[in-house]
Amino acid sequence: MMTGSSSSSWPLLLLAAAAAAGAEEAGYGEKPHVVVLFADNMGWANVGWNRPPGADPREYATPHLTALAADGMILDRHYTYKFCSPSRSSLLSGRLPMHVNIYNDDPARPGAGIPVGMTLLPEKLRGAGYATHFIGKWHVGMARGSAQPPEARGFDSSLGYFHSANSYYTAERAEGCGGVPAVDLWDTGRPAFHLNGTAYEERLFADRAVDVVNNHPDGRPLFMYYAFHSSCVGWEPGPGAGQEALQADPEYYARFDFVDDDDRRKNNAMVALMDDSAGRVVAALKGRRGMWDATLLLWASDNGGAVHLGGGANVYPLRGGYYNNWEGGVRTAAILAGGFLTSRLEERGARLTGFVHEADWYATFCHLAGVPAGDAAAAAARLPAVDSLNVWPLLTGANATSPRVEWPMTPLGEEAGPRAKHGGDAAYMADGRYKLIVGRIAQAGWCGVTHPNRTAPWDSFADVLTCTTAAKVGCLFDVVADPSETTDLAETLPAKAEEIWQKMLAAERRWFNPDRGEPDPRACARAAATGYWQPYLP
Numbered sequence: 010m011m012t013g014s015s016s017s018s019w020p021l022l023l024l025a026a027a028a029a030a031g032a033e034e035a036g037y038g039e040k041p042h043v044v045v046l047f048a049d050n051m052g053w054a055n056v057g058w059n060r061p062p063g064a065d066p067r068e069y070a071t072p073h074l075t076a077l078a079a080d081g082m083i084l085d086r087h088y089t090y091k092f093c094s095p096s097r098s099s100l101l102s103g104r105l106p107m108h109v110n111i112y113n114d115d116p117a118r119p120g121a122g123i124p125v126g127m128t129l130l131p132e133k134l135r136g137a138g139y140a141t142h143f144i145g146k147w148h149v150g151m152a153r154g155s156a157q158p159p160e161a162r163g164f165d166s167s168l169g170y171f172h173s174a175n176s177y178y179t180a181e182r183a184e185g186c187g188g189v190p191a192v193d194l195w196d197t198g199r200p201a202f203h204l205n206g207t208a209y210e211e212r213l214f215a216d217r218a219v220d221v222v223n224n225h226p227d228g229r230p231l232f233m234y235y236a237f238h239s240s241c242v243g244w245e246p247g248p249g250a251g252q253e254a255l256q257a258d259p260e261y262y263a264r265f266d267f268v269d270d271d272d273r274r275k276n277n278a279m280v281a282l283m284d285d286s287a288g289r290v291v292a293a294l295k296g297r298r299g300m301w302d303a304t305l306l307l308w309a310s311d312n313g314g315a316v317h318l319g320g321g322a323n324v325y326p327l328r329g330g331y332y333n334n335w336e337g338g339v340r341t342a343a344i345l346a347g348g349f350l351t352s353r354l355e356e357r358g359a360r361l362t363g364f365v366h367e368a369d370w371y372a373t374f375c376h377l378a379g380v381p382a383g384d385a386a387a388a389a390a391r392l393p394a395v396d397s398l399n400v401w402p403l404l405t406g407a408n409a410t411s412p413r414v415e416w417p418m419t420p421l422g423e424e425a426g427p428r429a430k431h432g433g434d435a436a437y438m439a440d441g442r443y444k445l446i447v448g449r450i451a452q453a454g455w456c457g458v459t460h461p462n463r464t465a466p467w468d469s470f471a472d473v474l475t476c477t478t479a480a481k482v483g484c485l486f487d488v489v490a491d492p493s494e495t496t497d498l499a500e501t502l503p504a505k506a507e508e509i510w511q512k513m514l515a516a517e518r519r520w521f522n523p524d525r526g527e528p529d530p531r532a533c534a535r536a537a538a539t540g541y542w543q544p545y546l547p
Contacts, residue, residue, distance in 0.1 A: 035401065035402065035405065035407055036376065036377050036401050036405070037376055037377070037379055038377070038378070038379025039349075039377055039379075040137065040138070040139075040230040040377065040378055040379065041230065041303050041304060041305045041347070041349035041377055042230055042231040042232075042294075042300060042303055042304040042305070042347075042349075043134070043139075043230070043231070043232045043233075043304075043305050043307075043374050043377070043378075044231070044232075044233045044235070044290065044294070044304055044305070044306045044307070044347070045100075045232075045233070045234045045235065045306075045307045045370070046235050046237065046287055046290065046306065046307065046308040046309075047097070047100070047145070047146075047234070047235070047236040047237065047308075047309060047310075047311055048237045048239065048240065048283060048308070048309070048310045048311065049093070049146060049236070049237055049238060049239060049240060049241035049310070049311055050093075050240055050241045050242075050310070050311070050312065050313075050314060050315040050320070050322060050331055051240055051280070051283075051310035051314060051322065051341070051342055052276075052313070052314025052315075052316065052322030052323040052324045052330075052337075052342075052456075053313065053314060053323075053324040053325070053327050053337065053340065053341070053342050054069070054314070054323040054324055054325045054326075054456070054460075055069045055071075055240070055276070055280055055314060055322055055323055055342070056069060056071045056074060056075065056078075056342045057069065057070050057071045057072065057074065057075030057078070058075055058078045058079075058083055058342075058344075059342055061323075061325045061326070061458040062458075063458055064458050064459060065267075065459070067265075067267065068265075068268065068273075068277055069277065069280060071280065071281075071284040072284065072288075073284050073285065073287050073288030073291065074284050074287055074308060074344065077287075077291065077306070077308065077344055077346040078344040078346070078358060079357065079358040080346060080351060080357050080358065081306075081344055081345050081346030081347065081350055081351055081354075081357065081358070082344060082345045082346070082350065082354065082357075082358075082359060082360075082361055082404065083343075083344050083358070083359070083360045083361065084309070084343035084344060084345060084361055084365055085360040085361055085362050086340065086361070086362055086363060086364045086365065086411075087309055087340070087341050087342075087343035087365050087367070088339050088340055088341070088364065088365070088366050088367065088416075088438070089309070089310070089311060089312050089313075089339055089341050089366075089367045090106040090111070090312060090339065090367075090418075090419075091312055091313070091331065091332055091333055091334055091338040091339050091418075091419065091432075092113055092312050092331060092332055092338075092429070092430075093113055093146075093148055093173055093241075093311055093312065094110060094112065094113045094114065094121075094122060094148045094149060094173070095109070095110050095111045095112065095113075096311040096312050096367060097146070097147075097148050097149050097236065097311060098110040098122055098123045098149050099366075099367050099368045100130075100311075100367045100368070100370060100371070101123060101129045101130050101131075101149060101162075101234075101371075102123050102127050102129060102130075102368075102371070102395075103130065103368055103370075103371025103372060103382060103384075103395040103396065103397035104127070104368060104393055104394075104395060104396050104397075104521075105366070105368050105396045105416050105417065106418075106419075107417050107418075107419070107420055107516065107519070107520050107521065108393035108394075108396055108519070108520075108521045109123055109124070109127065109393065109521065110122055110123060110149075111419065111420065111423060111429065111522075112424070112428040112429055112525070113148075113173055113428060113429065113430070114428055114525055115184055115185065115427075115528045116148070116150065116151035116152070116171045116172060116532070116542075117151070117152070117184070117185065117528035117529050117532035117533070117545075118152070118525045118526050118527065118528055118529070119152045119153070119525070119526040119529055119546065120152075120523060120524065120525035120526050121149075121150050121151070121152070121525055122148065122149035122150030122151075122157070123149045123150055123162075124387075124390075124392055124523070125150075125153065125156040125157060126386060126387055126389075126390030126392050127384060127386070127387045127392055128384045128385075128386050128387060129162045129163050130163070130232075130234075130370075130371050130374060130375075131143070131159075131162060131163030131164050131232060131234070132162065132163030133163075133371075133374075133375050133378065133380050133382075134163070134230075134232045134374065134375075134378050134380075135163050135165070135232075136380060137230075137378040137379055137380045138229065138230060139229070139230045139231065139232045139378065140165055140225060140226070140229050140230070140231050140232070141163055141164045141165050141232045141233075141234075142164060142165060142166045142167070142221045142231075142232070142233045142234070143159040143164040143166070143167040143168075143169060143233075143234050143235075143236075144167070144168050144169060144214050144217050144218050144221070144233070144234070144235045144236070145168075145169045145170075145214050145234075145235055145236035145237055145238060146169060146170060146173075146174075146236040146237070146238055146241070147159060147167075147169045147170065147171050147195075147236070148171065148172065148173055151171040151532075151542070151543070151544055152529065152532070152544060152545060152546050153544060153546045153547065154543075154544035154546065154547060155547055157544065158171075158195060158198070158544060159195075159197075160197055160198050164234075166197045166221070167195065167196070167197050168194075168195070168196050168197070168201065168204070168213070168214065168217045169194075169195060169214075169236070170182070170193040170194055170195065170238075170542075171193055171195065171542055171543075172184060172193050172244075172542065173241075174238070174241055174242055174243055174244050174253055175192075175193040175194070175210070175238075175243065175244050176210075176243050176244045176245060176256065177209055177210045177211065177238060177243040177256040177258070178206070178209065178210070178243070178256065179192070179205065179206045180192050180193055180194040180201070180204075180205035180206060180210060181193065181205075181244065182244045182251075182542060183244070183246075183250045183251045184250055184528075185250065185528055185532075185533055186250075186532075186533035186536060186537065187533075188248075188249050188250045188251065189537065190244075190246065190251065191536035191537070191539075191540055191541055191542050192205045192206075192540055192541045192542065193541070193542040194210075194541070195541075195542075195543065200539065200540075200541035200543060202541075209258045209282075210238055210243075211237065211238055211239050211258070211279075211282055211283065211286060212258070212282075212286075214235065214237070214238065214286070215285075215286035215289050215290070218233065218235045218286070218289070218290050218293075219289050219290060219293045221233055222290065222293035222294055222297065222300070223293055223296075223297075225297070225300075230378070232374075235290065236311075237283050237286070239279040239280065239282060239283035239286075240255075240276055240279040240280050240283060240315075240321070240322065241315070242254055242255055242256070242315075242319070242320075243255070243256035254319060255272060255275040255276060255279065255319065255320075255321050256275070256279075257274075257275040257278035257279055258278060258279070258282050261278035261279070261281050261282045262274065262275065262278040264278065264281065265277045265278055265281075269462075269463055270461050270462050270463050272318075272319060272320065272321035272461050273321050273323075273459075273460070273461050273462070275321055276320075276321030276322055277321075279321075287308060291306070291346075294306075294347075301347060301348050302348035302349070302352070303348065303349055304347035304348060304349055305345065305347045305349045305350055305377070306345065306346045306347040307343070307344075307345055307370065308343065308344050308346070309341055309342070309343035309344075309367070310341040310342055310343070311341070312331050312338060312339065312341060313327070313329070313330050313331045313335075313336075313337045313338040313339060313340065313341060314330050314331055314337065315330060315331045316329070316330030316331070316337065316452065316456055316460065316461075316467070316469050317330065317331075317332070317452070317468075317469045317470055318461070318466065318467075318468055318469070318470075320461075321461060323456045323459075323460040323461075324336075324337035324338075324456055325455070325456040325457065325458055325460060326455065326456075326492070326493045327340060327455075327456075327492065327493060327494075328452075328453070328454070328455050328493055328494040328495075329450075329451075329452040329453065329454075329469070329494075330452050330456075330469060332430055332431045332432065332451070332452065332470075333431065333432075333434050333450055333451055333452045334418050334419055334434050334435075334436035334444075334446055334450070335446075335450070335452060335453070335494060336444075336488055336492060336493070336494055337452070337455075337456070338452070339418065340488075340492075343365075345404065350404070350405075353405045353406075354405075354406075355406060361403070361404065363400075363403050363410060363411030363413075364411045364413045364414060364438075364441055365400050365403075365411065365413060366398075366413050366416060368396050368397045368398075369397050369398045369399070369400045369413055370397070371395060371397035372395065372397035372398055372399040372400075373397070373399050373400050373401050373404075375397075375399075376399045376401055377401065382395050382397055382399070383395060392521075393519075393521045396416075398412040398413050399412070400412065400413065411441070414439075414440060414441035415437075415438060415439045415440065415441070415512075416437075416438055417437050417512075417513065417516035417517075417520075418435075418436035418437055418438060418444075419432070419434060419435050419436050420435055420516070420517050420520045420522075421435040421447070421448075421513065421514075421517055422517065422520070422522070423435065431451045431452070431470055433448050433449065434446055434447070434448050434449070434450040434451075434476075435447045435448055435513060437509050437512055437513040437516065438488075439508075439509045439512060441489070442487050442488060442489040442490070443485060443486070443487055443488070443498075443505060443509060444485070444486050444488050444494075445482070445483050445484070445485050445499075445506060445509040445510060445513065446476050446483050446484045446486075447476055447477045447482060447483035447484075447510075447513070448476060448477055448483070449473055449474070449475050449476070449477075450473065450474050450476055450484075451469065451470045451471075451472065451473050452469040452470060452472060453472045453473060453474035454467060454469065454472040455493065476497075476499075480500065481499040481500055481503070481506065482499065482506055482507065482510045483499060483506065483510070484497045484499055485497060485498040485499040485502060485505065485506045485509070486498065529545065529546075531545045531546070532545045
């Protein structure tokens with residue numbers, strides 16, 4: 010029984026309850042085509058709708074993505090993990106990274122990536138009747154052929170690579186193995202003998218994505234997850250196990266001969282090709298009668314921009330970048346588009362300011378597919394439950410506020426080093442606005458309007474701020490009022506800092522941190538024997 014209400018208010022309360030229930034049920038089981046385009050290391054400022062005032066309009070115009078943003082919705086507060094594998098693990102599993110994976114582990118580790126007992130998004134959607142296809146960067150596990158490649162995790166077809174990066178030109182990668190490279194390109198259960206080295210890799214991936222759309226059967230919903238290689242670095246030969254560097258397509262590189270900084274020029278070229286690839290996918294969807302009208306398309310970056318030396322990206326006016334928990338590392342450029350969404354919008358091209366975490370797409374897409382987001386298999390295996398929250402009512406305006414207001418970002422016990430380069434910065438987001446960061450945090454500065462540039466190069470990893478001192482537990486920022494994180498509130502609001510610190514300690518006790526094993530020499534032996542990286546266990 011409710012108290013404090015007169016009998017005359019009951020009809021209004023019932024109507025409010027019915028409206029809330031209707032908002033939660035809206036869209037349930039409508040089964041739109043779901044297309045996820047996941048860019049790599051894209052900077053906040055490297056898209057047309059976020060380009061800094063005064064920047065050269067010839068740079069980062071992203072005409073295809075910018076047109077989608079104008080016709081759809083800009084996700085102004087889309088959050089991810091601070092680097093690659095945990096971000097993909099979160100998206101596909103519906104867990105916050107602390108409950109699935111926080112490391113960029115060598116895929117030769119048997120337990121790298123997502124635990125095999127977790128049910129992934131493509132498995133959920135395939136169970137609802139979807140055709141499911143993967144393209145691009147996998148980076149969530151390789152070892153067990155029956156359980157870890159894309160075709161074992163719910164995808165009907167796949168074309169991609171297992172490591173954090175391979176060569177855009179040859180698809181090769183060396184990791185351990187005495188520095189001897191092998192090809193890292195996998196095509197639905199077998200090495201891609203017929204494809205590696207035949208074209209610049211992003212072009213191969215875009216071709217496959219267009220083929221998937223063109224050959225999709227009528228009457229069946231589509232789920233396509235295209236994880237771009239761009240604008241991440243590629244692998245190239247060098248001392249030891251080689252090195253990573255930006256690798257632009259020569260045709261696109263030539264278009265930006267007016268850019269005097271070579272890293273920025275390469276990044277411009279890679280982003281332009283990625284934008285054209287997205288445009289090709291959209292054109293294919295629009296070319297099939299009624300397909301675009303029934304599509305929900307998400308484009309987002311997997312983490313913030315690579316602003317360090319050799320990275321080429323720009324996150325102006327946000328602080329920091331990829332690898333750390335500043336806003337420039339975890340608040341990413343993102344948009345929603347497609348007729349399934351735009352037919353429900355009162356205003357197109359608006360910025361949604363409610364928080365959305367990448368983990369929330371799992372429950373949202375499950376809702377639209379008409380399947381529960383819970384994971385009974387994981388529960389049976391005593392693995393962490395799904396954390397994802399359905400944000401469809403927020404996206405359509407049925408709810409004015411986001412259900413996502415709080416989450417642990419990185420635990421205190423993060424093992425910095427090869428598994429988490431430049432890490433050691435624990436963080437927690439609370440109350441839909443406050444972020445507490447503790448430890449010594451690298452990349453503590455800001456990009457300029459034009460970054461990188463030859464006049465004022467910024468060695469971001471040498472720019473370190475000590476947030477935890479005898480006077481305060483960490484740095485506290487109101488990221489809504491102060492998105493550039495210029496004002497530390499820890500000493501102004503010590504009670505709030507302490508409150509979030511206690512939440513961080515509690516979250517630490519629930520951190521899923523299993524033994525992932527060491528890199529298994531059988532991975533190298535298999536690669537050496539076949540010339541291809543691939544699963545090395547049954």
